[in-house]
Amino acid sequence: MSEAPILSVEDLAVTFSGPDGRRTRAVDGVSFSVSPGRTLGIVGESGCGKSVTSLSVMGLLPKVGTAISGRILFEGRDLLRESERSLRDLRGDRLAMIFQEPMTSLNPSYTIGDQIVEAIVRHRAIGRREAAQRAVEMLERVRIPEPAARFHDYPHKLSGGMRQRVMIAMALACEPRLLIADEPTTALDVTIQAQILELMRALREETGTAIVLITHDLGVVAEVCDEVAVMYAGQVVERAPVEELFRFPQHPYTVGLMGSLPRFDRPRTRLAAIEGAVPDMSRPPEGCRFAARCPFRIPRCETMPELAPVGPDRSARCWRAPLEELAA
């Protein structure tokens, strides 16, 4: 990590209390950071707290019944201490987000042009006409054919891939310093996925925007990320640069995730599934959360391990890391 991080999340914890009084710890002691121009992948299965983490950075979690602690430092300011008003000024300007569902994330009642112009006019002191020019420019930059004509289209006329491009154009219209992409390609066909990832990579090169890419797909991580944080049951269990993570995963859960990836360079065997199920987050276990499913479990796993360094630039939340010696 060369430059000072643009975003650094420290010890973030999010607890939801339901109307029945049940408290669910969705995110627990999550820390990570990302530097300008870099892409951080946050990986994990559904329900592990990835999306909650990203929504708390955006300040978009519901206010009622949500308790957040820790620090979210963006450009040196702690977003958890900022007023709603100054958060609104940041959102869509310095800080932008795209979502998993391109089909429903655009308002069906307004043209895509309107929706992009709205974002620009909100944050820049320019007129609608100028903003409209800028919007067409953005549509062109996300490689939408005939951008001037598409400007007047309603979302229902566009395919999923095109809509996600519009979402990206909208998010990048004010040149944010950080883009959070929450499963941006999950709802798209594989060929379209590759196009969108390629587009995001190209735009990052052009603009120097940092990207936090939330995904459950290790293939996507391998393709675009520089660093990775692996999440399990609301915690970051491993952090590493992407090549190292794939070469030597240092947490048993990461090992398990990779085991469930199909490989062409090995004999065809049954894909390894991780036995057991994710713990109930309204009553999380006291010790390591992965212990119940872990093949390397030892008695010490009854107490919770910290996220500890296991090498230069990387850390893992496991008593048995580094794992290399175990394999021997």
Add this chain to the structure above:
Amino acid sequence: MLQLIGKRLAQLVPTLFFVSVLIFSLQHLLPGDPALVMAGEERDPVVIEQIRKQYGLDQPVPVQYVMWIGNVFTGDLGESMRLKVPVSELIVQKLPVTLQLAVMAMIVALVLGVAAGVLSAVKKDSAWDYVINVVGLAGISTPNFWLGIMLILLFAVNLGWLPASGYVSPFEDLQRSLATTIMPAFVLGTAIAGVIMRHTRSAMLQALASDYVRTARAKGLSERVVVWKHAMRNALTPVITLGALEFGTLLSGAVLTEQIFSIPGFGKLIVDAVFNRDYAVVQGVVLVTATTYILLNLLADLGYILANPRLRT
């Protein structure tokens, strides 16, 4: 879009035909012989026969229908047997009264209902939400005549601010016209406001939980813009439908409310006509209100097209 409107207009023809047949035949299923009623004390069969002949009551029913519908097309809805005036004249007289009342009631209903519905959706599960829901439920369940009597008691009898009954045309004296209609409009409006509130609330809750609202918030838009622009536009559809239907109901006359406030509108006209077996008047009034109702439905459909670009292509 033009094609869609054309299609909807074409659908009107069979609907209206069916309605006219229904109105005509229902009329003949009612017990009682209008010729006898008209004859009054006169029991002379010759006179009764003459009355039958004069009003075409001696003809077979299909012939009577054709005669009637033919006249309808020329704007002749027949003559009231009781009042001896053309039905069309009666309608032209009473319609503006009912129309004024309906428009005012609708304004009350929409302003109160939409505002309360949006507020309770935005403040879901808060004290606001509960209070609005209780008041809304009370509004729906309070009988119109009771609320009307209470309002008269308070504002007319005790405070003396408003006249208890009667009607003045707005072209005569706007201020007095509003004074005579504000209470009945309020009575009619609040009942509808409760229903509109419930529908607005649920449509808004759905819209506020949608992905595009999250996108709007992610753009840094203020809650005011998020709620009134992004969510509202999409929550409008059920409100439009309901508004049109309720407006249609209002136009067919508010029998009880008009009675309580002595408003000479459609409601009173139709009640008097039914009690006196004044066939032509009942037919005319029902035909006009049914047609208006159908046209309002068409307008609601056009409203959807305006609110929903997916229908516009």
